[in-house]
Amino acid sequence: MAKIIPFKAVRPTRDKVSLLAARSYESYTAMQVESRLRDNPFSFLHIVNPGYKYQKEISGEERYGLVRNRYQEFKEDGIFMQDEKPSFYIYKIVNRDGRKFHGIVAAASVQDYEDDVIKKHEDTLEFREVIFKEYLKTVGFNAEAVLLTYPDNDKLGAIISEIMQTRPEYEFTTTYRDTHYLWNVDESALLEKIQKIYAEMPALYIADGHHRSASSYLLAKDLKVENPQHTGDEPYNYFMSFLIPESDLKIYEFNRLIKDLNGMTKEEFLIKLDEYFRIENRGMDYYKPSKLHHFSMYLDGEFYSLYLRKTKYQINNALDALDTHILYVTILKPLLGIEDLRNDQRIEYAHGKKDLAYVKTVVDSGTFAVGFGLVPVTTAELRQIADEGLKMPPKSTYIEPKLRSGVTVYEF
Known part of the structure; x- marks a missing residue:
């Protein structure tokens, strides 16, 4: 049984979302990073590249602390706000080619990761897991969702389709000509219905984000030891995920x-x-x-x-x-x-x-x-590899969609 929960996302105000949302930092060239930091004071890149403020390259623990500071400044300045109620977030992307992706942003369980309810298909590098765990431990938030997938589910698809008929909380188009939509779902009866559908699924599959999920798992183990009042309900027992049906995955070779x-x-x-x-x-x-x-x-x-x-x-x-x-x-x-x-x-x-x-x-x-x-690898191959407890060679898949960082942030 897969366990997902709603959470109170920290997210940009509606008027700032298109300015704040950013691709993964590694996907930009140095020139692109420089232009965005120079011309857009609201870009999430200012948070993950805090040394720009001092015109200095900063790394390691010093950088982690400054990332935390920049993030807090964005909250203090009203660029970010936090939802009052735990919510699921319906997220839809229409890319420049007209291909559509849709799913639910939610918090997934590290216990499910440990118990192999959340299944993996790629090996990870231990040093990268540890580095990102320490990063998360210092900054206290996760701004990049792990991409999880599951076999298409008609009941869940019908709920998502109905919600997407209403006015979205966000609708913005990027310079890559991808259009993003987000709907906030906080009605308790609907949240329970969605959770029940996921609870009936025997497994979820990591499509993209093996290192991020592994790091979140390691962080939860550390914080559990450090917390004598640990109950299992603390936010660090979960990690932000974007859950989409298999038919929505686009896998490149x-x-x-x-x-x-x-x-x-x-x-x-x-x-x-x-x-x-x-x-x-x-x-x-x-x-x-x-x-x-x-x-x-x-x-x-x-x-x-x-x-x-x-x-x-x-x-x-x-x-x-x-x-x-x-x-x-x-x-x-x-x-x-x-x-x-x-x-x-x-x-x-x-x-x-x-x-x-x-x-x-x-x-x-x-x-x-x-x-x-x-x-390209097929979703059936990906699922079979994971079900048999096997691991693909590195760089076997390049998977879309790619969410923008900073649209929803999970704090722990």
């Missing part, structure tokens, strides 16, 4: 870019590939795979299609069938010598929103020797 052929010539490499793949030279024709176990390769000015020889490769579980894993165990590790997919400096990743033209450009430039294209 992550293409692989390798800097060299591990000492092999092009001809030697192709001969070794032939053991596991049927290879066809496509010349200058852009080849983008459309089926599982089909791959594209760009090498020395030409595209190739690689079809897995199924008689050669054995599939025993959901991970064995995953294309990112197949590429790793048949090419990246044995042929190109890349064992550590997270830390090896010879491999980089380009998500599928950067098309094969990007792969071709960076290989032609000499920055990389070879690029591989894959088909």
Whole structure:
């Protein structure tokens, strides 16, 4: 049974939301960050980049304390307000391509995370978990929701659709031409109805935010030890999540870019590939795979299609069938010598929103020797990996939607 609860969000006033909402800090270039900090005093980037006020790069614990200070200043100045009643927040995004995403912002249980009711499909890096845990512990709030998903539910879909017929609390369009909507739901009977529907779900699945959820779990463990009056109902026992149906997820592939052929010539490499793949030279024709176990390769000015020889490769579980894993165990590790997919400096990743033209450009430039294209992971594959307790290789999925930071803030 999945447990989610409403919470009293801290959020921007209606007149400031479009100015305050920001993408994840890492998604901006240095020039973009500079222009937003210079020209927009209400941007959430001022909170997460507090050194700008002093024209100084600040990191570590000193930065965490200043983030907390900037956040408090935004509250003191009336840029942020807090809802009086615990609420669920219906959130809808219509992107520039017309694709729609909708779901519920709520607080999810760290106990569910520990008990594997909230299921994971990716490994995390311990040092990143610890760093973000310490950050959360100092600042006392979470402004980026973990993206959770679940199989489509007609009852929940009907409730959300009915609410979205009313006037939203927020409606704003970003410079990326995505339009965001938010509805505040605080009627007690409706809150209970929504909670009951989630309680009937055997599991929720992390789509995006494995490190954020892991850090929230570690924080809850620390604060539980430090609190002799711990009851389990404290805000630190939950973390902010955006829960959306599986059909709303948009999953892109992550293409692989390798800097060299591990000492092999092009001809030697192709001969070794032939053991596991049927290879066809496509010349200058852009080849983008459309089926599982089909791959594209760009090498020395030409595209190739690689079809897995199924008689050669054995599939025993959901991970064995995953294309990112197949590429790793048949090419990246044995042929190109890349064992550590997270830390090896010879491999980089380009998500599928950067098309094969990007792969071709960076290989032609000499920055990389070879690029591989894959088909996106499906929601069914994601769910099966999680259900079997397995973990995908890093950078297996690039998932939308991406919420804006600061639209709802969860305090603990």
